[in-house]
Amino acid sequence: MSLGNSGGSSVVVPRNFRLLEELERGEKGIGDGTVSYGMDDADDIYMRSWTGTIIGPHNSVHEGRIYQLKLFCDKDYPDKPPTVRFHSRINMTCVNSDTGVVEPKKFSMLANWQRDYMMEHILTNLKKEMAAPHNRKLVQPPEGRVKQERIPALQSTSQG
């Protein structure tokens, strides 16, 4: 599956089978292992909540840090992007400093979402973004801080 391939095949992989595929890819491990993800609740048949991990890229203030993120894939995923929120504290231009939410307006991959994008692409792009000139020197909060749970909506979406 290629990134951003809009033409070609007319076969649409339904949400659940797409997420099962992503689950298997995640279990095998992605690339050099600096980004990874897994499902939060093994009992959730709709596979909504995921935890992603990014190891901060070299040559940036993030080097050596480990960031945890929460990704929430609602019923309309992958037609719509997941909600992405940093669980670890981070200072980054596309991240709301209060909530940790990655703001689609400031992170083009979410704003210009395409159906064949996957969670691994989000994590890989966020890692790239950490090393971008406008982010790589930003002063960071003390290491190891974790955000308070401020978005109950992300946890209590259990309907359907």
Next chain:
Amino acid sequence: MAQKLLVLTASGQNKRSPDRNCPCSSPTALLPGAVCFQVVGVAFAFAGVTQLRLQKSESRSEEMANSNLPRRIIKETQRLLSEPAPGISASPSEDNMRYFNVMILGPSQSPYEGGVFKLELFLPEEYPMAAPKVRFLTKIYHPNIDKLGRICLDILKDKWSPALQIRTVLLSIQALLSAPNPDDPLSDNIAKHWKTNEAEAVETAKEWTRLYASGA
């Protein structure tokens, strides 16, 4: 040809799959003779009545038209709708003709008797060269089905053959409900339960059927 392939599938069922995560075998040998016959019969019908059914499908294909849907899928779908297998229903979703809503009734004299099990099935782009993807949406206590409803069945993996069909896959899953195989588990805990105390495991399976598969 179709028959040969099916025979091969049936005879190969005792070999363990090389797939580490799913060392599953098919319950084909445990199917009663009648069901086996039915399976072979379907393959013949498929090979023989091609012309006739194709013409039929063209007149009815308006609602089936789902950009370049292969004829084989259209034909299989029509047969599934017009001649459903006993205890099985499968209908394509409106916006994606490769995505089926499936119901399987728990086979009689199995712990799943009386249950209505919902599944989803997807025909990947490579179908029929690749197997359909299927999983249970209804919670089920079965050693070869995991928490996410994924099914350990060899014909869905390395024993897939293009001579098999959606119908044969669903019949095999129905047969798997009649013949849980704790020696090739997908859910280790459930398999352990099955092997150490089968009566109790069967009771749990019945209980889950009442709780989650009541069809309500």
